[in-house]
Amino acid sequence: MDLDRIEQLLAKYWDCETTLEEEKELRKFFNSDSVPTRWQAIAPLFRYYEHEKKNGQLDGLFDEQVLAQIDTKRAESTGDKGKVVRMFYDIAKVAAVVLILVTAGYFVREEYLNKKDKMDPYIADTFEDPKEAFEETKKALMLISKNFNKGRKEVEKVGVFSEAQEKIKETEAL
């Protein structure tokens, strides 16, 4: 191989101006056995790159593992049975929620009705005997009337003032 050309390529390589093809050429050259002594220091670099590329490899077992995983994935996604089962699960979820709501609603209603039944008689009928009830009502009304009259007397006192005021106005007018 033309050593001048290698020299040139190497200079271009350090300046990052080489193309991929030229870099391949360099790599090939330095991985060959006929590297002149003046480049003995540089050759290991390209050998290292070559070595890295050759060395880091996955074994055949890896392919099998990946393909096996993909196979199971494919089986999952294409199976119609899977879809039906999934749909059934979805419906079951919705049904469960509905069931809970209905049961809860039923108990709440029950509770409410029970309360209403128990409360109503006490509010409607406090007395068994109508006469007694009548007496009780009369008593209550009397109490109101008594208090009302008491209030009226007080107001009558105020009425005296207004009468007096009117009289004063009349005398002033005269």
Add this chain to the structure above:
Amino acid sequence: MSLEQFKTRVLPVKDKLYRFALRFLKDEDDARDVVQEVLIKVWNKRDGMNQLENMEAWCMRITRNVSLDRLKSKHSKYTDPMREGFDVSGGENETPYRAAEMSDMMKNIGSFIEALPEKQRQVIQLRDVEGYSYKEISDILEIDMNQVKVNLFRARKAVKESLLNINAYGLG
């Protein structure tokens, strides 16, 4: 996309995805899990894939995102400052087999690249190991082209300087 297409178009990319994930996670098992997750994701999104202009770059981007997510969740689970601060060289899982295979110089280079800033490390990985174009790298890392070039330039410059240093003083 049929399973056949998946096998011929997506599966062959797995090693690239794996190496890329390994750059982030530095753990072979984790990287393996990530690639598996990515491939399953790709399979699930296979319907929209025919519209993609560059499927490979798209896969790489998913790998990056998944790896970052995993790193984050790992980080919140337990923080391990020792590992983070000191482990700049041992991340490559040096099995005896690998160690014997690599020359000392190459090991030095490896640990030096491990120690580069994150962006530069990723760009070097994508360009010099995997051979992606600038455009593809900018798609994968979701940064613009200039950023890609700047990072690559810095990374190569740092690598060059370290090589010359190793050569001059005989140490890395």
